[in-house]
Amino acid sequence: xxxxxxxxxxxxxxxxxxxxxxxxxxxxxxxxxxxxxxxxxxxxxxxxxxxxxxxxxxxxxxxxxxxxxxxxxxxxxxxxxxxxxxxxxxxxxxxxxxxxxxxxxxxxxxxxxxxxxxxxxxxxxxxxxxxxxxxxxxxxxxxxxxxxxxxx
Amino acid sequence: xxxxxxxxxxxxxxxxxxxxxxxxxxxxxxxxxxxxxxxxxxxxxxxxxxxxxxxxxxxxxxxxxxxxxxxxxxxxxxxxxxxxxxxxxxxxxxxxxxxxxxxxxxxxxxxxxxxxxxxxxxxxxxxxxxxxxxxxxxxxxxxxxxxxxxxx
Numbered sequence: 001x002x003x004x005x006x007x008x009x010x011x012x013x014x015x016x017x018x019x020x021x022x023x024x025x026x027x028x029x030x031x032x033x034x035x036x037x038x039x040x041x042x043x044x045x046x047x048x049x050x051x052x053x054x055x056x057x058x059x060x061x062x063x064x065x066x067x068x069x070x071x072x073x074x075x076x077x078x079x080x081x082x083x084x085x086x087x088x089x090x091x092x093x094x095x096x097x098x099x100x101x102x103x104x105x106x107x108x109x110x111x112x113x114x115x116x117x118x119x120x121x122x123x124x125x126x127x128x129x130x131x132x133x134x135x136x137x138x139x140x141x142x143x144x145x146x147x148x149x150x151x152x
Numbered sequence: 153x154x155x156x157x158x159x160x161x162x163x164x165x166x167x168x169x170x171x172x173x174x175x176x177x178x179x180x181x182x183x184x185x186x187x188x189x190x191x192x193x194x195x196x197x198x199x200x201x202x203x204x205x206x207x208x209x210x211x212x213x214x215x216x217x218x219x220x221x222x223x224x225x226x227x228x229x230x231x232x233x234x235x236x237x238x239x240x241x242x243x244x245x246x247x248x249x250x251x252x253x254x255x256x257x258x259x260x261x262x263x264x265x266x267x268x269x270x271x272x273x274x275x276x277x278x279x280x281x282x283x284x285x286x287x288x289x290x291x292x293x294x295x296x297x298x299x300x301x302x303x304x
Contacts, residue, residue: 037218039225040232053233061235062218066189069214073191080192081205083213083243089291090237139241 003105004077007148008120011110019103021074023067025059027097033063059095064137068128071103079146081119086141088125093136100131108140119146155257156229159300160272163262171255173226175219177211179249185215211247216289220280223255231298233271238293240277245288252283260292271298 001010003017034043038060041048049057095101109123121142128137153162155169186195190212193200201209247253261275273294280289 033218037222037225040228040234042234060218060221062214062221065217066185066212066214069212070189073189076192082192082194085240085242085244087239087241088237089239089241089293091235092237141241 002077003075006077007079008110008112008122008145009147011107011122011145013107013110015107017075017105019071019075019105021071021102023071023101025067025095025097025099025101027057030057030059030063030097033066034060037062054094057096061091061137064091064095064101064128065089065139067101068103068126068137068139071101071128072105072126075105081144081146083141083143086123086139089137089139091137093130093134095130095136099136101128101136103128117147119144121145154229155227158229159231160262160264160274160297161299163259163274163297165259165262167259169227169257171223171227171257173223173254175223175253177219177247177249177251177253179209182209182211182215182249185218186212189214206246209248213243213289216243216247216253216280217241217291219253220255220278220289220291223253223280224257224278227257233296233298235293235295238275238291241289241291243289245282245286247282247288251288253280253288255280269299271296273297 031044042052042054042058043060046057104127106125107122108125110120112120122145123140123142125138125140127135130136183196194204194206194210195212198209256279258277259274260277264272274297275292275294278291279287282288
């Protein structure tokens with residue numbers, strides 16, 4: 001069963017999935033994103049970035065998070081109701097132009113809603129890794145997920 | 153003193169700042185961001201979105217976070233070294249086209265680095281509010297911040 005076809009009751013704590021899709025960071029897109037949302041010198045000014053602790057241009061963490069989301073959406077289907085937020089957002093290593101990113105999903109918790117019988121909350125750890133297998137970002141969001149619709 | 157001119161030692165726990173800049177969510181930009189990074193039906197399909205729990209199109213949470221970052225960068229100067237991540241990311245209320253967003257910053261913790269004498273870590277609560285005063289997103293990142301350079 002594809003992840004996108006799953007409903008709330010199809011998830012089990014401890015499952016781990018490697019999402020097949022990859023995303024390669026494009027240098028021009030990185031710059032444009034940073035100019036729009038996060039114009040710090042280490043995101044938008046190649047020369048100034050060389051003098052910082054990063055030694056060169058890196059992606060805005062919000063761009064990296066958006067790419068994580070893009071890869072995640074390849075696994076989401078009609079059961080997904082969005083997220084109220086999450087814990088342990090970590091930007092662990094710089095993301096640079098040309099990096100190839102992939103997503104690993106680990107199911108941390110599966111909890112039925114006490115107030116809404118048609119849904120529950122999955123908590124997952126999302127780890128975004130680069131081509132060297134280094135985790136560059138991780139996040140543990142809660143994800144509101146519908147139960148399988150009954151046939152009546 | 154402008155926030156962007158502060159160094160690590162200029163921050164005090166409990167301070168609260170209302171950032172003067174505002175950001176109005178543009179409907180076309182919301183759609184384009186969501187098509188690129190988060191093409192869930194409640195972000196990209198106006199008709200399908202009406203049938204969801206959101207009752208219409210809402211911004212991707214990563215777009216909202218990027219706007220929070222944009223407002224935050226108006227307060228950042230040479231002391232800012234970026235963020236290793238944060239806790240308690242909450243998407244509390246839908247963000248829709250036309251919403252006018254502003255940022256409130258509360259200083260939660262100020263901690264000198266034990267390993268790097270030139271810097272410390274600020275932990276702030278960032279609250280993004282809409283035109284009705286409703287908090288639509290909050291996040292508590294750690295922010296690596298340089299001490300004032302010595303004159304020698």
